[in-house]
Amino acid sequence: MNPGPHDVLSRILSACKAERAVTASFRLHAPWALHSAGTEGALIRMCTGTGYWICTDGGTPVEIGPRDIVMLPRGTPHTVASTRDPGDGVVPFADLLKAHMIGRHGDHPIELTYGADDTGSADAPPTQLFSLHLWMPALDVGAIPAELPPLIVLRSGELPLAHTLANTMELLVQDSLSQRPGWQLSAARMGDLLLVHILGEYLRTPAAARQGTPNVLDDPGIARAVAAMHEAPQQDWSIARLAAVAYLSRTVFAERFCALLGVPPMQYLSAFRMNLAAERLRQPRVRIAEVAEATGYASEKAFSRAFQRWIGVSPTQYQRDASTP
Incomplete structure (x- = not known):
């Protein structure tokens, strides 16, 4: 990749x-x-x-x-x-x-x-x-x-x-x-x-x-890792796997990622998954189990807990609110 x-x-x-x-x-x-x-x-x-x-x-x-x-x-x-x-x-x-x-x-x-x-x-x-x-x-x-x-x-x-x-x-x-x-x-x-x-x-x-701080495109290795997360958020990513995509050691990868993006790699991945989930839940007739699978969660229950912790409401409530005119 x-x-x-x-x-x-x-x-x-x-x-x-x-x-x-x-x-x-x-x-x-x-x-x-x-x-x-x-x-x-x-x-x-x-x-x-x-x-x-x-x-x-x-x-x-x-x-x-x-x-x-x-x-x-x-x-x-x-x-x-x-x-x-x-x-x-x-x-x-x-x-x-x-x-x-x-x-x-x-x-x-x-x-x-x-x-x-x-x-x-x-x-x-x-x-x-x-x-x-x-x-x-x-x-x-x-x-x-x-x-x-x-x-x-x-x-x-x-x-x-x-x-x-x-x-x-x-x-x-x-x-x-x-x-x-x-x-x-x-x-x-x-x-x-x-x-x-x-x-x-x-x-x-x-x-x-x-005349500002470098961004993710200034570092090809970190850019590859970010692109991989965006391309396949359902994958079972870890620091080791992402570091391998970036062709960096785990320590160097984690340090560079945090310096460029302001958050650790796994926090960035979790946030991206939640935003992707929120986008999908706003679509009509989507099943929560499908969203859970698409965002890398082994079960609907685990996804629902993570979503509520991150967004503040359950996926069901978020879906209901999104469908209300």
Whole structure:
């Protein structure tokens, strides 16, 4: 088993699937500053008109231009603002959304105007901010690569793909605003494609150009082991077997894996299996015994115990909740 680098990337990113998505379009007139307390899942942003600044809590402000793609892989708390230093004039996103949201968060797209007394009578062109929030499976280990930074930016002026993704993002949000039948499924699936393209572009970038920590693709041995787990999660994997796939000793394999992915190999495998199980349980008429076998568990009982310990509810309850509109 020796998949090429592109196969490895495909297998790693195959776990990146959203349970559901919510879209938003914000027309923002300067001065404005909004703070997000964080989201469950991944958050993608793109703007047209005037650019803005984004700063993750405790991080350094980053200037974002029109059609740059911004992604927070784990929805890290952050501030977006019309200026680099908004001072004390930061408004919680939650307060703004509460005033404009209809029903449960995610039931409907959000569209609003904010700033300049909400009249739009400002001298500078507004910032049209498009947002896509993707709810990922219960735990992101095994679904979102663990070594990702809290903030990823793809510059439209530097990457042709970024400009294409920006157009796709704008069309996705604009189409969702009409709420035609099927819009929620369409938003989630198109969101999956955006997510995969953004993560793929980032992970393919050489470590020196990323100015960040190495990722799994920088180590061929660890990449082979991760691809093997994704390709055959039902196998009776052990540290020894995975180390053999990576052509490394068990000690070196375990150390490198943990350094690159942030968790031990068996914890990563367990998380991937649980996310795969959650995805399958969301499909209609699937049998729990089949899911147990596909994810490497010798019995339905053993799988059910592991699933409840990891996700917090039994497979039966999770399946029932997933089928409820």
